Amino acid sequence: xxxxxxxxxxxxxxxxxxxxxxxxxxxxxxxxxxxxxxxxxxxxxxxxxxxxxxxxxxxxxxxxxxxxxxxxxxxxxxxxxxxxxxxxxxxxxxxxxxxxxxxxxxxxxxxxxxxxxxxxxxxxxxxxxxxxxxxxxxxxxxxxxxxxxxxxxxxxxxxxxxxxxxxxxxxxxxxxxxxxxxxxxxxxxxxxxxxxxxxxxxxxxxxxxxxxxxxxxxxxxxxxxxx
Ligand code: DX5
Ligand code: ZN
Numbered sequence: 280x281x282x283x284x285x286x287x288x289x290x291x292x293x294x295x296x297x298x299x300x301x302x303x304x305x306x307x308x309x310x311x312x313x314x315x316x317x318x319x320x321x322x323x324x325x326x327x328x329x330x331x332x333x334x335x336x337x338x339x340x341x342x343x344x345x346x347x348x349x350x351x352x353x354x355x356x357x358x359x360x361x362x363x364x365x366x367x368x369x370x371x372x373x374x375x376x377x378x379x380x381x382x383x384x385x386x387x388x389x390x391x392x393x394x395x396x397x398x399x400x401x402x403x404x405x406x407x408x409x410x411x412x413x414x415x416x417x418x419x420x421x422x423x424x425x426x427x428x429x430x431x432x433x434x435x436x437x438x439x440x441x442x443x444x445x446x447x448x449x450x451x452x453x454x455x456x457x458x459x460x461x462x463x464x465x466x467x468x469x470x471x472x473x474x475x476x477x478x479x480x481x482x483x484x485x486x487x488x489x490x491x492x493x494x495x496x497x498x499x500x501x502x503x504x505x506x
Pocket of ligand 1: 460
């Protein structure tokens with residue numbers, strides 16, 4: 280269990296109105312830590328979100344630091360480019376990368392923090408040796424590709440194992456992020472299992488008041504982390 284009372288909220292704009300993103304981002308800017316930007320190439324996952332040009336525009340106008348989640352086939356070459364666009368962090372999938380250590384270094388040397396994501400079927404052991412080299416570990420709680428899917432409770436054992444491992448790492452320890460199906464009904468179990476960074480898409484942007492929902496989600500997580 281993490282002892283610090285800090286949690287990080289990273290709303291995903293995947294289910295926001297793509298035609299009015301500036302306004303959508305503004306709704307959550309004062310109550311979020313990051314903006315989660317899902318980049319899908321229709322190859323690594325069966326869905327497409329933004330071209331690199333459009334992603335670069337969003338990164339430029341976002342007032343929140345951008346937490347980019349690359350669901351793409353070639354993060355070795357494209358990851359550092361997202362770092363150059365000015366992302367706060369660039370997270371790539373372990374299942375897609377060819378040379379993880381080199382890609383970690385290339386993203387860092389282009390000025391961004393770096394994260395690794397693992398899909399539901401990938402065990403924590405596959406990433407364990409890399410955790411001390413990264414700033415964020417993302418454990419997917421749905422199969423990547425689409426917003427609005429049901430939270431996978433069975434991933435909580437992996438989150439617990441990751442938390443135990445991270446707690447033994449020297450500072451600064453990586454954030455432990457969960458992404459997929461996070462809502463007021465699921466955030467507490469994720470926080471209790473050891474996550475401290477929460478991506479929420481449809482729960483936020485399909486609600487009547489995205490900012491209030493984020494405040495509520497943060498409080499639910501904080502209460503579980505402290506207890
Ligand atoms: C799914 C994406 C998520 C998605 C989460 O592949 O990585 O970031 O936007 O959306 P919700 O919160 O609706 O599951
Ligand atoms: Zn995501």
